[in-house]
Amino acid sequence: MRLVSSMPWSARIGLLIIVLNLGGALFAPWLAPYGEAELVGDVWAEPSAQFWLGTDSLGRDMLSRILYGARTTIGIALLITVLSFALGILGGFAAAVLGRTVDMVLSRIVDTLMAIPVLIFALLILSVLGTSIPVLIGTIAVLDSTRVFRLSRAVAMNIVVQDFVEVARLRGEGLWWIMRREVLPNAVPPLVAEFGLRFCFTFLFIAALSFLGLGIQPPYADWGGMVRDNAQAINFGGIAPLFPAAAIALLTVGVNLVVDWLLSVHARPQGAQVEF
Amino acid sequence: MNTQDEILRIEKLRIEAANGNVLVDGVDLELRRGEVLGLIGESGAGKSTIGLAAMSYARPGCRISGGRVLIDGIDVRTLGAAGRRDLRGRRIAYIAQSAAAAFNPALTLYDQVCEGPLYHGLMSKEEARAWAVELFTALDLPSPRTFGERYPHQVSGGQLQRAMAAMAMSCKPDILVLDEPTTALDVTTQIEVLALLRKLIRDYRTAALYISHDLAVVAQVAQRIMVLRHGKLVEAGEAGQILERPRMDYTQRLVAERAGAGQWAEAPPRSGARPLLTLAGIRAAYGPVEVIRGVDLEVYRGETVAVVGESGSGKSTLARVIVGLLPRKAGEIRFQSELLPAALAQRSREQLRRIQLIYQLPDVALNPRQTLLEIIGRPVAFYFGRSREEVRARVLELLRLTGLPADFIERYPPQLSGGQKQRVCIARALAAEPDLVICDEVTSALDPLVAEEILRLLRRLQEELGLAYVFITHDLGTVKRIAHRTAVMLRGELVAEGPTPQVFAPPFHPYTEKLLSSVPEMRRDWLDQVLARRGGGQALMAESG
Numbered sequence: 001m002r003l004v005s006s007m008p009w010s011a012r013i014g015l016l017i018i019v020l021n022l023g024g025a026l027f028a029p030w031l032a033p034y035g036e037a038e039l040v041g042d043v044w045a046e047p048s049a050q051f052w053l054g055t056d057s058l059g060r061d062m063l064s065r066i067l068y069g070a071r072t073t074i075g076i077a078l079l080i081t082v083l084s085f086a087l088g089i090l091g092g093f094a095a096a097v098l099g100r101t102v103d104m105v106l107s108r109i110v111d112t113l114m115a116i117p118v119l120i121f122a123l124l125i126l127s128v129l130g131t132s133i134p135v136l137i138g139t140i141a142v143l144d145s146t147r148v149f150r151l152s153r154a155v156a157m158n159i160v161v162q163d164f165v166e167v168a169r170l171r172g173e174g175l176w177w178i179m180r181r182e183v184l185p186n187a188v189p190p191l192v193a194e195f196g197l198r199f200c201f202t203f204l205f206i207a208a209l210s211f212l213g214l215g216i217q218p219p220y221a222d223w224g225g226m227v228r229d230n231a232q233a234i235n236f237g238g239i240a241p242l243f244p245a246a247a248i249a250l251l252t253v254g255v256n257l258v259v260d261w262l263l264s265v266h267a268r269p270q271g272a273q274v275e276f
Numbered sequence: 277m278n279t280q281d282e283i284l285r286i287e288k289l290r291i292e293a294a295n296g297n298v299l300v301d302g303v304d305l306e307l308r309r310g311e312v313l314g315l316i317g318e319s320g321a322g323k324s325t326i327g328l329a330a331m332s333y334a335r336p337g338c339r340i341s342g343g344r345v346l347i348d349g350i351d352v353r354t355l356g357a358a359g360r361r362d363l364r365g366r367r368i369a370y371i372a373q374s375a376a377a378a379f380n381p382a383l384t385l386y387d388q389v390c391e392g393p394l395y396h397g398l399m400s401k402e403e404a405r406a407w408a409v410e411l412f413t414a415l416d417l418p419s420p421r422t423f424g425e426r427y428p429h430q431v432s433g434g435q436l437q438r439a440m441a442a443m444a445m446s447c448k449p450d451i452l453v454l455d456e457p458t459t460a461l462d463v464t465t466q467i468e469v470l471a472l473l474r475k476l477i478r479d480y481r482t483a484a485l486y487i488s489h490d491l492a493v494v495a496q497v498a499q500r501i502m503v504l505r506h507g508k509l510v511e512a513g514e515a516g517q518i519l520e521r522p523r524m525d526y527t528q529r530l531v532a533e534r535a536g537a538g539q540w541a542e543a544p545p546r547s548g549a550r551p552l553l554t555l556a557g558i559r560a561a562y563g564p565v566e567v568i569r570g571v572d573l574e575v576y577r578g579e580t581v582a583v584v585g586e587s588g589s590g591k592s593t594l595a596r597v598i599v600g601l602l603p604r605k606a607g608e609i610r611f612q613s614e615l616l617p618a619a620l621a622q623r624s625r626e627q628l629r630r631i632q633l634i635y636q637l638p639d640v641a642l643n644p645r646q647t648l649l650e651i652i653g654r655p656v657a658f659y660f661g662r663s664r665e666e667v668r669a670r671v672l673e674l675l676r677l678t679g680l681p682a683d684f685i686e687r688y689p690p691q692l693s694g695g696q697k698q699r700v701c702i703a704r705a706l707a708a709e710p711d712l713v714i715c716d717e718v719t720s721a722l723d724p725l726v727a728e729e730i731l732r733l734l735r736r737l738q739e740e741l742g743l744a745y746v747f748i749t750h751d752l753g754t755v756k757r758i759a760h761r762t763a764v765m766l767r768g769e770l771v772a773e774g775p776t777p778q779v780f781a782p783p784f785h786p787y788t789e790k791l792l793s794s795v796p797e798m799r800r801d802w803l804d805q806v807l808a809r810r811g812g813g814q815a816l817m818a819e820s821g
Contacts, residue, residue, distance in 0.1 A: 163641040167704070169620065170599055171655060172628045185645035 007261060014257025021251050025070035032064035037219040044230075044238045053243045057229045062243050069221035069244065074251070076137060076216065077203040083141035084202075085195060088148025093179040093187075095149075096156035097165075107153070110146045118143050119208065126214045136215065140202060151194055155187045189262075196259030200252045207248055223248050281308045283348055283450050283483045284330060284368075290342035291325055291334060291507075299325050299338060300507040307451065310481040314498030314515065316491055316530070318723030319694065322507040323487045327453040330485060331368050332360050348450065365392045369444035373456040375436040379428035385439050386424030392446040404446070411442040414479065415472050433587075434465035441473055445480065452477065452484040458493060462586040462750045463794035470496060471807055489723055491534050492796035495519055496803040503527045519798055533724050534753075534798055550612065552577045552744050553598070553631075553712055557607035560597045567593045569768040570607070575712065578738065580745040582759030582776070584752060584791065590768040591748045595714045598746070599633050611712075629659045632705035636717035638697035642689040648675070648700055649685045655707040674703040679733060695726035702733065706741070714746045719754055731758055752795045756780065764788050 004012065024031060033052075034040050038060060045055040053062035091110075095103040113121075125139045159165065165182050173182075207224025209215035216222040226244035233240040284307040291300040300322040307313050315323045325338065332352040334340050345352045347367060352360060364370075369392075372378040379388060389411070390404035399407065405424070412420035415438040428436055437457060444452055457473060458466040474497045477484050488494045494501060494515070501518045503510040503526065511524040522528045551574040560568040567590045575581050583591045596602040598609060600620035609616045611630065617623050635641035642651055652674055653667040662670065672682050678699040689697055698718060705713050715734070719727035735758060737743060747759055755762055755776065762779040764772040764787065772785040780792060793806055 163635045163637065164643040166601065167633075167635075167641060170601070170628060170633060171658060171708070172623075172625045173658070181646070181650070182643055186643070188645075 010257045011261035014254045014261070017250055017254025018258065021070055021074060021247075021254070024067045025074050028064075028067040028071050032061075032067045034061040034064040036060075036064060036068040036221055038064075044233050044236065044240050054238075054240055056226065056240055057232065062240060065221040065226060066223070066244060066247050069223045069226060070247070072216050072220050072222045073203065073206060073224070076133065076222075077199060077206055080137050080141045080144065080202045080206075081195060081199045083137065084144035084198065085148050085191070087141065087145035088150075089152045089184075089187075089191065090179075091145070092149045092152030092154075093156045093183050094175065095153045096160050097175055097178050097183065103153070106149070110149050113143065113146045118205070122205075122209060123212070123214060126209070131214050131217055133216065136206075136209070140205060144198060144202060148194065148198065152187065152191060155190050156183050159183050159186045193259055193263045196255050196262065200255050200259075204248070204252065282306055283309050284485075285346040286326070286330065286343065287346070288343040289326065289329055289340070289345070291322070291329060292339050292341045294337045294339070298507060300329070302343075303504070303507070303509055305502065307483045307485065309450070309483050310478075311500070312477060312484045312486055312498045314494035314501040315485060315487045315504060316489065316494055316501055317504035317510075318489055318725060320506070321504040323489075323504055324455050325507075326504070327370070327455050327485055327487050330451070330453055331364050331370060333364075362396070365449070366396045366398070366447045367449050368451040368453065369447065369449040371440050371444045371452060371454045371457050374460050375440040376428070376433065376460075378440060379436065381428050384425055384427055385431070389424060389439065389443045389446050392443070396447060398447055408442060408446065411445055412439075414476060415439075415442055416468070417442075432465075434461055434469055437461060437469050438472060441469075441476060445476060445482070448480065450483060452482050453487070454484055455487045456489070457486075459488065459490070463752070463796075464586050464790060466493070466796075467794050467803070467806060471803060473497065474803070490796065491519070491530055492798050492802070495798060495800050496796065503530070515800055519800065529725065531798065533728050551575060552612060553746075554610040555598070555607065556610075558594070558597060558604050558609065559606040560593060560602055560604045562593075562602075566605075567768050568597060568604075571765075571768075571770055573763055573770065573773070575744050575746060577711070577744050578742045579760045580738065580747055580758055582747040582749060582755040582762045583765055584749060584755055584762060585765035586750060586791070589765045591750075591765045592716055593768075594765070595633065595716050595746070595748050598714060599631055625659065629655075629708045630711045631714065632708050632710040632712070633714045633716065634698075634701050634705050634718050637721050638694060638701050639689075639721075641701050642697055644688060644690050647686050647688055648680075648703075651689070651700060652703045652707050655704060659708055670707065671703075674707055677706065677737070678703040693726075694722055695730060698722060698726075698730055699733065702730075702737070706737065710743070712744045712746065714748070716748045717750070718747075720749065720751060727754070734758065752780075752792060764791070 004015070007015070039058060040061050041051060041055045041059050043055065043057060043059050045051055045059070047054045051061050051063070053066065056062055056065060091106050095106045121143060122139055126135065129135045160183065165178060168178050168182050206215050206222070207227070210222050210224030211228040213228070215224055218225065223244040227241045227248075230238075230241040230244070284305070286303065286305040289300055289303045290298065292298055303322070303326060305313070305326070315326060317323050325335070328335065329340055330345060332340065332345050332355070340353065347363060350363075352363060355363065379385075386405060386408060389408045390401065393399040393404040393407065394401065408424055409420050412423045417423045417435055417438055423431075431439065437460070441457070454473065458469050461469060470493065476482070477497070486494055486498050498515050500513065501515050502512040503518065503524070505526055511518065511522065511527045518527060519531065522531050553575040555571055555573040558568055558571045559566065571594060573581065583594060585591045593602060597604050600616070600618065600623055603618035611627065614627070616627060620628075649668065649671055652671045656662050656667045656670045668685075671685060675682055675684060680696060680699050680703070684692070684696075689700065692700065719730055722730060731754065734745065738745065745758075747755070749755060759776045761774060762776045763770045764779065764785065766787050772779050772788050779788060784792070793809070796802060
């Protein structure tokens with residue numbers, strides 16, 4: 001709790017948003033007034049006491065859909081981010097620790113992957129392999145891990161030249177120990193900050209893919225897909241697509257507020273206050 | 277002296293860290309035009325903090341919380357940011373310890389030396405350049421007309437330090453703050469820079485605060501000396517009085533430590549005829565540049581062999597070749613009778629265990645995110661496969677052996693002082709139960725009194741455990757005290773080798789003599805004498821001052 005009280009108000013708001021979203025996702029079956037795919041009313045009904053956020057293009061309850069959507073969207077985004085970090089960190093650290101040849105090979109593979117625009121690459125793979133959730137997760141995780149690779153390699157490069165890593169090498173330690181016990185603890189701050197940012201990007205990327213019809217497939221609710229399904233409502237003066245869009249925006253802002261705070265904490269030396 | 281002459285006055289200065297620690301407490305100081313005041317003390321004594329405070333600057337995390345700083349009668353602390361900026365560089369300038377870190381690597385030396393006068397609008401660009409050339413000439417820099425066109429990485433460390441002096445003098449300031457300007461240089465370069473700085477100060481009648489931890493160095497330039505400890509004044513007086521008749525206990529210890537550099541270490545009886553480590557015809561290179569050119573050396577059990585030489589002589593490279601970090605190109609290394617493979621990766625775990633290396637900078641040699649238990653305990657677990665409880669017990673034993681409190685076991689390195697960190701490095705090396713420990717400049721980053729304690733610890737451990745040391749250093753004072761035998765290294769070759777008293781007694785190799793005579797001595801006229809003897813340094817000779 002001391003941690004929370006030391007946070008600036010912006011980070012507290014961010015934390016509140018994240019907690020609300022996670023709570024919504026975890027407890028969706030109990031919180032949601034209706035089922036995820038249940039047809040309960042007219043198409044695009046206005047918000048009312050019965051349907052707090054109105055209904056969607058098929059007459060499903062918008063609030064329930066958003067709560068269930070949080071599960072798929074956040075859950076998958078989190079899984080992708082964790083996976084891409086595991087891959088990227090492993091590769092990046094190995095490139096830094098093992099030296100020139102390994103670094104060269106891994107870096108050129110990553111360069112090649114990064115040369116192709118991510119969205120187009122993802123669309124290509126998903127349309128070839130089909131849009132199942134494991135394929136979706138795998139594809140985005142691999143693509144995302146190239147960015148993590150770059151960062152973790154750069155961070156690790158500065159750590160492996162330090163004498164304490166040389167001490168470990170002199171002792172005869174293997175790659176795994178050096179990566180896990182010598183490099184990783186010193187690379188945590190920038191990686192944590194990056195984790196927050198990457199999570200947001202993934203999350204927006206899934207929304208974009210869903211919007212294009214290659215993301216999470218119906219009848220599962222996901223926020224990006226919901227924006228697409230309800231986009232037509234704008235033509236009739238409806239506000240239905242704004243709710244899932246707002247949910248995306250809100251979570252993005254929330255995560256970024258917390259990340260900004262994490263970054264500022266790590267960027268500043270203990271109690272620094274420069275007097276000019 | 278009348279007060280007209282006074283250029284800097286600091287009254288009741290108090291500086292606090294963000295966590296409330298008092299770094300400097302009630303220090304008074306006054307400096308007259310043309311006078312050099314030496315500030316002496318170990319790290320953490322607040323010398324640099326006071327030096328920066330003279331410019332009314334506090335490092336991030338520190339705050340000037342009380343007292344007055346008057347430059348030529350103007351209270352700097354009340355000036356406001358713009359007023360202080362106008363004063364800095366123009367009337368008071370700063371020379372930092374590490375010139376390499378103080379220069380912007382992307383700009384030429386001209387850009388950086390002329391920046392001050394241009395910023396303050398004191399000179400036109402041409403005038404600033406002409407003045408820079410004059411300063412480069414005065415500082416004896418090579419081809420002063422074109423020197424400024426170079427980038428910082430294109431000149432040597434000693435030259436860069438002099439270029440920084442030129443930068444500080446560019447606005448013809450009234451006061452110079454010199455923060456350990458020669459500490460990062462090796463002894464032979466230190467003499468040149470020291471002589472030139474002194475000449476500069478005298479020629480332009482600049483007042484200076486000279487900050488150093490080395491009494492002998494300060495004695496050569498300062499008229500008065502202030503001894504500081506824990507942010508408080510211990511003793512102040514004329515330089516001669518501090519050196520010859522120090523009043524306070526702490527000052528006496530400082531002087532005694534420096535003067536004590538004259539005793540020889542006695543050679544132990546050689547146990548067993550076979551050497552522990554034998555180097556034969558070792559050659560090694562970084563790429564095409566050959567750094568080690570045929571070195572032969574033997575180290576016996578229980579003895580200390582010092583390898584001395586100035587920076588760039590290849591002595592640290594030799595250490596890297598012995599441990600296998602840099603594979604040798606030719607020659608052989610035998611440990612007892614076993615031939616050691618050239619590269620680290622080919623050596624067995626047992627071979628690695630028996631030779632341990634201790635580094636110069638304990639700050640970077642310890643992982644800041646591991647507890648001492650993990651740092652010291654890892655070799656125990658790694659080499660001997662002990663259980664968790666056994667490792668813990670062994671770490672506690674090693675902490676005791678190296679004079680560290682047992683409750684440090686859960687601490688992280690950033691929570692320790694420099695001397696304590698070096699003790700941890702020693703404990704980690706001992707954890708492997710080695711036969712040979714290579715000490716690479718282990719005391720040169722430490723304060724004199726702390727270094728003295730570390731040396732004493734190493735010697736005690738040698739007696740108790742029968743370790744052999746290869747002691748790599750440029751500090752001849754250390755060598756005299758700890759080394760049984762000494763090898764003098766010059767450009768990758770050993771030019772002299774033998775029992776220490778013999779190496780340092782006539783007839784010397786000319787290079788040994790130069791090294792020896794470059795070690796500052798605790799006499800005020802030492803620098804003048806050395807310069808006079810060398811003759812060649814006519815240009816450097818101080819005018820009557």
